[in-house]
Amino acid sequence: MPSVEKLAHFLSSAGLCAAGVVLLGYGMSTDWADAVLDCAPPGSELFNGTSSLKTGLFNGTETKIRCPRIDSPGKPVIMFDRLAKIAGAPVILHALVVILLALALLGSAGSILVTLYNSFSNPYQTYMGPIGLFTCSGLSVCVATLALILYVSNAYLGKMFQTLVKADEANVNLRDPTITLKAGFFLLIPYICVNLLAILVVYLYVHAAYTRRKEQEKPTEDAPKEIMMY
Incomplete structure (x- = not known):
């Protein structure tokens, strides 16, 4: 029967990983950014129209006001x-963000399975031991961080929002957008934090167990050779 201390550490870690899955799952389904771009007709420098975009990872809406000459409220995107x-960098980077977040979810699912398995068994020296949790949660943290960086790069440097507007109206003139990052993007930060906490909780237990084992072995190592012979 596992000790109360072991159950507490591994079940707490599993709970943190599960909370991360909820955070990331909700984040992937909600808005990631809003953008407002000034529009002008082709060949004109009179930016008297706007295109307002509300976007998630998979869909969004666009509201046009004289962009370039027509109004279009709440058009699905x-x-x-x-x-x-x-075709170009925006679609490639956006696809990479989605793929990385899917890998993060897969890593979190693996972390939950490993921690639950370790709560009631003792596979310390195998990939199903704590090293499995460190690998899965570490993967989730790394790919989620990379997805965060790629999304910001795509939004601000990759001209993702300009591409979204020009795909519907190729010849329109646009100014740089005013971008506001939303809840879906910021939920990556607590997701990364709970995975790091999940690793820390198990590491503290493993470190304490290792220290206790070494202390129990020490008297035997220090005993006189004459006594050890008997």
Whole structure:
């Protein structure tokens, strides 16, 4: 029967990983950014129209006011369809973000299974031991951090929002957008934190168990050879 201390550490770690899955799952389904771009008709420098975008990872809406000459309130935007119309870095980076977040979810699922398994068994020296948790949660942290960086790069440097507008109206003139990052993006930060905490909780237990084992072995190592012979 596992000790109360072991159960507490591993079940707490599993709970943290499960909380991370909830955070990331909700984050992937909600808005990631809003953007407002000034529009002008082709060949004109009179930016008297706007395109307002509300986007998630997979879909969003666009509201046009004289952009370039027509109004279009709340038009649906399917992210990959729009971005794929103008092939280039924006669609590639956006696809990478989604793939990395899917890998993060897979890593979190693996962490939950490993921690639950370790709560009631003792596979310390195998990949199903604590090293499995460190690997899965570490993978989740790394890919989620990379997804965060790639999304910001795509939004601000990759001109993702300009691409979304031009895919619908190729000849419109645009100014740099005013971008506001939303809840879906910021939920990556607590997701990364809970995975790091999940690693820390198990590491503290493993370190304490290792220290106790070494202390129990020490008297035998220090005993006189004459006594050890008997």
